[in-house]
Ligand SMILES: Nc1ncnc2c1ncn2[C@@H]1O[C@H](COP(=O)(O)OP(=O)(O)O)[C@@H](O)[C@H]1O
């Protein structure tokens with residue numbers, strides 16, 4: 001995981017899952033995202049870093065059209081998921097979100113049982129034909145989220161009764177239960193203690209095997225630890241994008257260097 | 266320490282022991298103590314007012330739940346009640362209540378005679394007057410329903426007249442009887458003897474809950490039956506009309522409607538609607554539902570429509586508040602796994618908002634139950650002595666409502682009606698308390714779970 005040169009090489013052969021071209025976002029008069037173009041690779045972890053308010057979350061929320069729920073938000077530009085424009089008028093964002101899952105900053109399990117939390121997505125998308133299949137998906141998702149061992153005896157217990165770290169892993173399990181191709185995570189560890197953070201980071205590293213993972217983080221160490229690609233945002237601009245190792249050891253833009261050496265932030 | 270006090274913006278604080286309170290601290294503590302005292306006084310005034318109100322209502326109203334009754338054996342003479350002797354109901358109904366009245370007073374006189382109670386100057390007619398005017402009608406209905414009773418001796422258990430009831434309850438005294446054309450002191454003294462002999466007794470008054478209203482001469486027979494049924498019909502209709510409309514409107518406004526000038530205007534108007542004086546709704550109801558739509562006056566349907574107009578804003582406001590109280594993170598979570606807007610609302614937001622919606626609905630219904638003014642305007646204050654029939658036709662029959670019954674009894678002259686008015690208030694309060702406690706329990710039970 002710490003071997004950056006190796007991970008850097010590994011991504012060379014990967015294909016782009018999402019390509020964004022000239023994405024602009026306005027919140028009313030506020031120009032929050034300015035002309036962002038980026039290629040997000042399949043089966044890799046991409047980290048978005050940058051100071052608070054620079055538009056990381058805004059861009060992330062563009063990728064599964066969660067910005068549609070913000071009345072004042074206007075998105076322009078092009079975002080292609082495997083070559084198809086997700087802002088095409090024919091696209092139903094609900095269908096899109098089944099393929100591009102999301103994990104939020106604050107763990108937000110439904111106030112239902114652990115089982116129902118994970119089973120909800122597969123149920124509404126009609127992914128299973130019977131209870132046995134659903135059980136299998138729930139178990140597989142919880143296993144992938146490294147939570148199965150801790151909750152397998154109390155699947156009927158409320159999800160809100162778990163610890164913060166467990167809740168976040170439950171949310172990850174819930175997101176992967178719908179079988180998404182991309183997993184968006186907005187500062188998934190910011191509400192967690194160091195031990196839970198380490199568990200979630202380890203999990204993210206494992207998820208890379210099956211998904212394209214995009215993670216927003218305010219922790220540069222975290223970005224360095226879990227990601228293969230890093231994008232640095234500043235004041236709504238995508239300043240620099242490249243292999244994580246290069247960004248941290250050899251930044252090209254002076255603003256990136258200033259940020260990672262702690263002079264802006 | 267020296268460094269700090271030298272820094273700009275810091276003034277040196279004189280050194281003092283923390284074991285003694287400074288003058289400044291004493292002043293602040295005194296202000297706090299004063300404020301607490303004001304608060305306690307305010308609470309005490311509120312509680313005292315409530316206590317006084319409850320005390321007077323209970324003092325004047327509890328007696329309505331007991332009623333004086335005369336019990337004596339009575340021979341139902343077939344010659345008098347069925348002169349033709351053929352037990353034909355048509356023929357028998359030619360005997361009016363006056364005939365039955367005579368049978369009743371004759372039986373009472375006979376019983377006095379048998380028990381050796383002297384009349385002491387009270388005439389036969391005056392003794393007959395001790396029996397409620399309602400009793401004859403009741404007996405007639407009973408006999409017509411079951412002619413086989415003729416010729417047998419039954420135990421009559423009939424209402425005593427209102428003044429005698431008042432005498433047992435202490436409302437009527439020998440002094441007031443002097444000035445009362447309806448009763449004489451001698452009659453009261455005789456009643457005392459009847460009581461001692463066990464013929465006259467005050468007992469639990471079920472009739473109060475089941476009887477219809479009664480005319481001015483028979484306050485002892487007046488009951489809440491029609492009002493209770495009318496109120497029940499109205500609450501049912503209000504529930505059926507308001508909850509679906511109110512909840513649907515709230516969901517739409519909160520979750521789906523765009524936020525623009527139109528929805529702002531709607532929001533303001535809904536709040537205004539909740540603040541419109543109820544009498545205005547009464548006038549509106551009279552104009553629209555009765556004069557324009559031609560619905561029958563005094564019917565529970567019109568009452569419910571008018572009250573729905575007032576309850577709807579309350580329910581919408583409560584529902585919107587509880588929908589808004591559901592944290593946005595739950596909506597994000599649902600949308601994030603690909604739930605549609607509709608699924609998000611119905612699977613997650615509504616269940617979480619439900620306790621609040623139910624509480625708001627119950628409180629809205631509770632205030633609707635006590636609503637009087639608009640019902641007066643649409644004619645529900647009319648004297649109704651027939652039960653409305655079973656729904657749905659019954660919704661169009663004349664009915665009255667609990668608070669309106671309180672009003673109409675309170676405006677009658679006979680003090681016996683005032684007692685009943687207070688009794689009706691007690692019944693109304695019991696319902697309101699039950700509803701409010703239900704709302705509180707619901708809220709406790711489903712305290713936010715996220
Ligand atoms: N829902 C919103 N409505 C209006 N402005 C928003 C909203 N969300 C974010 N913004 C604005 O967009 C800019 C970028 O915010 P955000 O993407 O949340 O930054 P970051 O996640 O990098 O901290 C900020 O200036 C913020 O004020």
Ligand SMILES: [Mg+2]
Nearest residue numbers: 056057058186
């Ligand atoms: Mg953010």
